[in-house]
Amino acid sequence: MAKTKILFMAAIIIIIPILTPNMYIMQIVNMICIYIILGTSINVLTGFTGQLSLGQAAFFGVGAYTTALLNTRAGLQFIPCMIGSVLITALFGIVLAVPALKVKGSYLALLTMGFGEVVRIVMINWTPVTNGTAGILGIESPVLFGFAFDSLKKYYFLIVAFVILGLAYQNMIIHTRTGRAFVAIREDNEAAELTGINVTGYKIRAFVLSAIYCGMAGCLYAMMIRYISPDTFTNNISSVILWTAIVGGFGTVAGPVLGGIIMQVLPEALRFLGDWRLVVYGVILLIVILRFPGGLYPYVQKLLETVNKKKAAADAAEEG
């Protein structure tokens, strides 16, 4: 059963780029993949560990800027850029985690939001390094072992590899001691501490892990779009990253995948609304929070189960 499932998934992943008719849709597919990684990043931090963050765009931006600078200034290739992005964002994760350990709830949300704003203000004003509001142009497409990922379709496979890696790692970690500690901290900070869980250590770990996911996404984003500017890493993006995980379903591995698809496809499908489609993001979120607390994935799962049961019942009836 598991084998057929994996084969089925692999078939879908391979068929998607064959079926997409043009670059515009391919771009959306790639953005979905990047948002799945971003959604996973906040899922680890908020969904599993319960530390609400409204500043994920800062990590995303730091990852993208690191790659852009390493590539355009130092001429480094994809792998060192990726490693650089991951290391630098991990560092930023620690920087945010230290003050974040002292606060919770609204204050934590505010702290992370302020962190995001400060990072953006620095991006705009530290002109010698970041080139200010003009942004950084001319980032090269990645070349891996002599193979150039120079089109969106080729690039898709590179991103998908990272998505699978990210999801697999998340799936693995939630079933280990670390994952259980995360959930314990989310459910009750004091009780977790009383049972001997090193709350401080695990919180820092959650922040760093979350930052690393964003760093990866930032690196992939910078090398795909090949141009970055501070406009991309605003509060709005932090919100959309959060929505991605919430709409899909916090604390589930598949949640950010579903959320990434919904949050990227719906606004594109609603393009005829013009500028109003940005409002749609927020409206989707409010509907989900009011009508489907816990995200859409649990509901989809329930739906699939009832369908399967009906099918099984029908099969049994046929045999009988």
Added chain:
Amino acid sequence: MLFQQVLNGLTNGSLYALMAVGVTMVYKSLGMLNFAHGDTMMVGTFITLTFIKAGVPFYIAILLGIACAGVLGFMLERVILRKVKFSSFVNLLIATVGVSYVLRNTAMVIWGTSPQLFPSMFPQTLIKIGSFNVTPQSIGIILITLAIITGLHLFFTRVKIGKCMQLASSDPEGAAMMGINVTYMRFLTFGISAGLAAIAGIMIAPLTYARVDMSATIGMKAFAAAILGGIGNLWGALLGGVILGIVEAVGAAYISTAYRDAFSFIILFIVLFVKPTGLLNKKIENKL
């Protein structure tokens, strides 16, 4: 030079204080920050501007703008927050962020992103005191803020409904047992808080132009001011706002104008790290 900067700081600080008062009121009654506060201010300001442009007399337009913002606050509580109230705290907080997102992006579509001129309610002539220039605008803003906060203080300590609101937010169960409709008091709190935000917005806009992106920065500064002074405390909000305004003005003049907006965040980080209860609060209210 320094005096001039301090005066500028006091002016801006009063406005932050006015915003912070709304933040503080909501925090006290709900135990969380209202992340849509800055956006309520921005929408209130733009509605006022729309009325002015439509030819409504200036002061009536202001009153209408404040009333519209109040209605927006009521609706936020009645239509959104009351419905999520009992599911989860994180959801409640995220709902206000969602409302903020919707308001900001709706405003961008309706009013555009370019800054718009906003008429001032004060005369533009300069008053000279010795060698210093003082604008009637600064003095007006400071006096109006002081009057509003004093008025609120009296409202919460002398007027019956104000006392009920105060009790409902500090001890909801006790208040409910005394026959106070706690939900209704919360509803009122949101409306008043939104109205105050609109007043602040109408006074800020002539200084910085009316712009959609003012909601985020000024909203953050309001949070910083409220926390700095000690959240839940009216005079704390005033103190926090004024300190923030002065630090910002002096910092911008002597350190760097480009990082002007970053100063408030740095103060916020320091306060959260060193004394999360703020300057005027003594005990930690563990309300989440």
